[in-house]
Amino acid sequence: MKKYKALGLVAGVGIALGLGMVVSAPAHAQATLDAVKKRGKVLCGVSPVAAGFSYADNKGVRRGFDQDVCRAVSAAVFGDPDKVESIPLSTNVRFQGLQSGEVDLLSRQTTWTFTRDNSLGLDFGPIVFYDGQGIMVPAKLNVKSAGELGSAVVCVLPGTTTQQNLEDYFRPRNIKYEAVVFENSDEWRNAYFTGRCDAITTDRSDLASVRAVAPDPKAHVILPETISKEPLAPVVRQNDANWRDIVSWSFYAMVAAEELKITQANVDTFLTSKDPEVQRLLGVNGDFGKMLGLDNKWAYNVIKGVGNYAEIFNKNVGPDTPIGLTRGPNKLWTEGGLLYSPPFR
Amino acid sequence: MTRLFYDLRVRAVLYQVLAVLGVVSLGWYLASNVSQKLADQNIATGFAFLGREAGFVISTSLIDYKPTDSFARALLTGVLNTIFVSTLAVVFATIIGLLVGVARLSANPLLRALAFVYVEALRNVPLLLYLFLWYGLIVTTLPPVREAIELAPHVFISNSGVTIPAMNWTPAHTKVLLALVAGAVLSLAVRRRMVATRVATGVERRVWPWVLLALLGPALVALLVFQPEITIDYPEKGRFRLTGGAHLKPEFTALLMGLTLSASAGIAETVRSGILSVNRGQWDASRSLGLDRRLALRLVVLPQALRVIIPPLTSAYLSLFKNSSLATAIGYPDLVLVTNTTMNQTGQAIEGIAIMMLVYLGISLIISLFMNWYNARVALKER
Numbered sequence: 001m002k003k004y005k006a007l008g009l010v011a012g013v014g015i016a017l018g019l020g021m022v023v024s025a026p027a028h029a030q031a032t033l034d035a036v037k038k039r040g041k042v043l044c045g046v047s048p049v050a051a052g053f054s055y056a057d058n059k060g061v062r063r064g065f066d067q068d069v070c071r072a073v074s075a076a077v078f079g080d081p082d083k084v085e086s087i088p089l090s091t092n093v094r095f096q097g098l099q100s101g102e103v104d105l106l107s108r109q110t111t112w113t114f115t116r117d118n119s120l121g122l123d124f125g126p127i128v129f130y131d132g133q134g135i136m137v138p139a140k141l142n143v144k145s146a147g148e149l150g151s152a153v154v155c156v157l158p159g160t161t162t163q164q165n166l167e168d169y170f171r172p173r174n175i176k177y178e179a180v181v182f183e184n185s186d187e188w189r190n191a192y193f194t195g196r197c198d199a200i201t202t203d204r205s206d207l208a209s210v211r212a213v214a215p216d217p218k219a220h221v222i223l224p225e226t227i228s229k230e231p232l233a234p235v236v237r238q239n240d241a242n243w244r245d246i247v248s249w250s251f252y253a254m255v256a257a258e259e260l261k262i263t264q265a266n267v268d269t270f271l272t273s274k275d276p277e278v279q280r281l282l283g284v285n286g287d288f289g290k291m292l293g294l295d296n297k298w299a300y301n302v303i304k305g306v307g308n309y310a311e312i313f314n315k316n317v318g319p320d321t322p323i324g325l326t327r328g329p330n331k332l333w334t335e336g337g338l339l340y341s342p343p344f345r
Numbered sequence: 346m347t348r349l350f351y352d353l354r355v356r357a358v359l360y361q362v363l364a365v366l367g368v369v370s371l372g373w374y375l376a377s378n379v380s381q382k383l384a385d386q387n388i389a390t391g392f393a394f395l396g397r398e399a400g401f402v403i404s405t406s407l408i409d410y411k412p413t414d415s416f417a418r419a420l421l422t423g424v425l426n427t428i429f430v431s432t433l434a435v436v437f438a439t440i441i442g443l444l445v446g447v448a449r450l451s452a453n454p455l456l457r458a459l460a461f462v463y464v465e466a467l468r469n470v471p472l473l474l475y476l477f478l479w480y481g482l483i484v485t486t487l488p489p490v491r492e493a494i495e496l497a498p499h500v501f502i503s504n505s506g507v508t509i510p511a512m513n514w515t516p517a518h519t520k521v522l523l524a525l526v527a528g529a530v531l532s533l534a535v536r537r538r539m540v541a542t543r544v545a546t547g548v549e550r551r552v553w554p555w556v557l558l559a560l561l562g563p564a565l566v567a568l569l570v571f572q573p574e575i576t577i578d579y580p581e582k583g584r585f586r587l588t589g590g591a592h593l594k595p596e597f598t599a600l601l602m603g604l605t606l607s608a609s610a611g612i613a614e615t616v617r618s619g620i621l622s623v624n625r626g627q628w629d630a631s632r633s634l635g636l637d638r639r640l641a642l643r644l645v646v647l648p649q650a651l652r653v654i655i656p657p658l659t660s661a662y663l664s665l666f667k668n669s670s671l672a673t674a675i676g677y678p679d680l681v682l683v684t685n686t687t688m689n690q691t692g693q694a695i696e697g698i699a700i701m702m703l704v705y706l707g708i709s710l711i712i713s714l715f716m717n718w719y720n721a722r723v724a725l726k727e728r
Contacts, residue, residue: 092685096694099386120692121386141585152585153505158686163401167412178586179402180596181682183673191676195489196504196595198585238387 030293032236032243033077036104041083044070045103048088049185051209052316052323053109062086065316066107069128069234069251072306073105076250076298081305091157092183095120098235105247106235109206111161116235125234125247130329130338132226133165134204136211139221141198146225153178155188155197162202165228189213203230205317205325212322246292253299255341256281257308259332264307267300281344288344299344309339379695394691395420401686403678405594416687423683424704430597430679431666434604438665439658441605442612447642449617460613467610472603473671480599480675490586499579501587504595508580511591517573524567532559596677600669608665615657619650651723659716663709670705680704 036042046054046066054064071081089097089108098106099121110116111131112124135154137143146169156163158181170177180197182188189210192200200210204222211217234251236244257263260278262270270278279285282300289296306312313330317323331337349355383390395417402412403422407429410422448460467475484504488494493503501508512518536556543549580590623646631641672679680701688697 092689095689095692099388115690116692119389121383121388149585151583151588158682158689163686164690167400167402171412177402178404180404180676181678181686182676183682183685187675191484194484194504195491196484239385 030240030242032104032240033246033293036077040078041085042070042074042077042105043103044073044084044086045089045094045097045106045108046070046086047108048090050109050206051212052321052325053205053209054086054088054107063316065129065312066109068306068312068316069107070105072250072254072302073247075301075305076246076253076292076294079295079297079301079305081301090183090185095122095235098122098237101237104236104243109203109232110235111203111230112233113161121238122235123238123244125236125244126251127231127233127338128251129205129232131203131205131230131232133162133201133228133230134207134226135199135201135223136192136207136220137199137223138195139219143199143221143223146223146227147173147175149177149199150175151177152198153180153196155180155182155192155200157181157185157188157202158183161228161230166201169225169227203232205232205323208317208323208325212324217322242293246294249292250298250302252341252344253281253302254306254309254312255332255339256344257299257303258310258339259334259341262303262308264303264305264311267303271300277344383695389691389693390696391693392696394687394693394696397691399687399690401690403683404676405597405678416691419683420680420687420700423678423680426677426683427666427669427672427679427681427704428708430600430604430672430677431669434601434608434665434669435662437601437605438608438612438661441609443616445609445613446616446620449613450620464610464613467606468614472607472668473674475607476599476603476671476675479602480595483595483599491582493582493587499590501580503587505586505592506595506598507593508587508590509593510577510579511589513574513576513578515573517571520571521564521567521573524563528560528563531563532556535559594677596672596675599675600672600677603671604665604669607668608661611661612658615654615661616650618657619652619654620646622653623649648723652720652725655716655720655723659713659720662712662716666708666712667705 044067046062046064049055050064050066052064054062054066057063067084067086070084070086074083075081077083087097087103089103089106094106094108094110095116097103105125107128109129109131112127116122117124135146135149137149143149149170154166154177156166156179163179163181166177166179180191182191189200191197192210193214200207202210204226207222211220211222214220234247236247256277257267260270260275260281262278262281267282271282271284273279273282273284276285280288282303283289283296283298287296289298292298295301307315309332310327313327314320317325319326327337329338331339333340380390396415398413399416399419400412401419403410403419403426405426406422407425408418408422410418445460445463448456449464451457451460483506487502487504490501490503490505493501493505493508496502499510536552539550539552539555543552578589580587580592620642627645627649628641631645636644669679670681673682673685676682684697684701688694691697
């Protein structure tokens with residue numbers, strides 16, 4: 001019945017917009033922060049099921065990388081990472097959910113693109129995960145590269161950048177293919193596992209999640225080609241710069257912490273550090289918290305409650321998890337990656 | 346002044362004017378409110394996106410559609426897919442519904458019981474579950490396409506559907522097909538004419554040779570004139586897929602099956618109630634005229650039952666047409682699926698929903714109009 005819900009949500013959002021009930025589009029600065037504080041929790045739009053990114057564990061608690069991005073925001077605002085209410089949104093309704101004020105931020109494997117940034121009334125935060133679209137095929141097909149996929153059937157999800165990327169990649173190479181589009185990610189995965197499709201395509205990180213839940217993960221290979229850039233970033237409404245800053249800097253605090261070698265376990269020992277940047281970050285010195293409208297120990301709370309970037313990466317999707325991703329471009333800039341936090345100054 | 350206010354006719358008009366004013370101003374308020382809120386939030390509005398390149402593939406298309414075509418054409422493809430599957434489902438559901446409805450009243454207890462089980466099982470489970478069931482059955486029980494079962498030479502069945510040899514279609518074939526359609530119309534006219542003559546004169550003449558001639562004659566002439574070349578395109582195993590031939594996809598099959606079967610159960614009940622509504626005396630009267638049960642049903646009872654059947658049948662067709670939107674769940678590219686993709690790539694949800702509503706409303710009204718016209722035709726004529 002998931003499909004029904006999604007349809008209902010689209011219709012509901014449409015009607016709500018139609019009735020002019022876009023009440024939660026606050027006009028004054030700090031409006032989202034005020035609303036969040038008053039409510040006592042952050043409403044976070046997440047993927048319904050994406051192993052490693054956002055999924056409910058066997059106790060029903062949502063975990064994952066995207067989840068931790070939300071928890072960082074909660075820690076910065078409340079000093080407690082667990083004041084998050086996660087609202088699963090399908091690819092098709094995620095932006096409307098944010099526009100209509102159903103969630104405060106979207107942390108849902110969402111690719112930052114020009115059109116989305118400029119036509120949805122939304123703003124993207126920092127890139128939290130550098131991804132690219134890949135294609136996975138069963139190993140027994142013996143396909144070595146995407147160029148061999150002529151006349152293959154590919155399973156895709158609707159309302160994602162993947163559908164157009166696939167076309168952009170295959171059209172100039174004159175490769176004919178057939179796409180079967182599924183609204184529901186369970187149906188989509190299943191169609192691939194049962195062989196209705198010869199290949200499945202989505203972001204490489206997501207392919208790793210799909211492979212992790214396959215009946216036999218070793219029977220699937222991800223082809224070497226990365227056919228697009230998929231910078232995944234959290235999304236907020238455009239009219240609240242303060243809230244956007246809070247979301248951005250909560251994330252940067254985790255990146256800076258990794259760079260400064262501060263971890264969840266040792267953050268207390270850094271409170272006495274002589275390094276001025278550490279002092280500013282942890283709120284020992286300066287009043288960075290006030291500038292954001294938060295407690296001065298906001299970044300300390302993020303690191304203490306959630307951890308640094310390396311910790312959330314390794315815990316959720318790293319090499320020791322079933323997802324088994326390596327850092328790749330998501331290494332710090334000092335180690336040859338793309339992760340780079342503006343200075344805390 | 347008060348006298349005028351108490352005038353019944355004046356009041357009637359006044360209330361109507363007030364009601365219309367209320368609806369119009371509410372509509373205007375909603376529209377202006379939406380456009381202002383959207384502008385405040387910097388959300389793009391308008392229908393300019395329809396002209397932009399869609400850039401996504403649609404797996405099934407009745408018209409020539411390429412990803413380089415516009416969003417408008419992609420939506421049209423979706424609309425046609427919706428109409429195509431619903432029309433086929435209406436035809437099949439009506440035929441099955443009629444048969445099952447009559448079977449429910451059969452004198453044979455086994456047939457009656459089977460029809461009963463059929464109706465109850467299909468009527469009491471949500472359609473969406475059946476769609477998942479049919480689709481799941483097709484996709485999980487049949488082998489993948491590389492291990493396709495060859496049912497007959499060149500006929501393959503797999504979880505990617507059924508692939509059969511197909512004739513290469515040329516314009517000459519279309520002309521022959523048109524001739525065949527013309528023949529069908531002609532044969533109906535000939536039959537009607539001959540029956541009328543028989544009734545008028547009482548002279549028995551053999552009807553079927555003339556009907557057959559009218560049916561096949563034009564097509565045979567067209568065959569000789571246009572001489573369509575008959576070449577067969579056989580499906581062959583490629584690296585991934587069977588290429589060539591005609592391909593019936595599982596998404597379409599599952600949707601057509603789900604829609605047809607669930608609607609047929611409702612139609613069967615409608616047919617049964619229609620037949621039961623005809624007075625018992627009509628049966629007795631036809632039997633006393635020497636008509637057997639089948640003839641009595643066809644010539645006396647069903648024409649009268651139609652009056653009762655048509656209005657609920659209209660609702661059944663309407664809901665079948667709207668239920669086809671559940672196609673999205675199993676990946677058949679109907680209007681809803683294409684619109685969803687469009688809304689996502691453009692971010693213009695309100696416009697997308699509006700287009701969907703207009704299309705569904707428009708087609709539903711057309712179905713209603715047609716059925717009302719037909720209903721008026723079969724209704725009891727009071728002279």
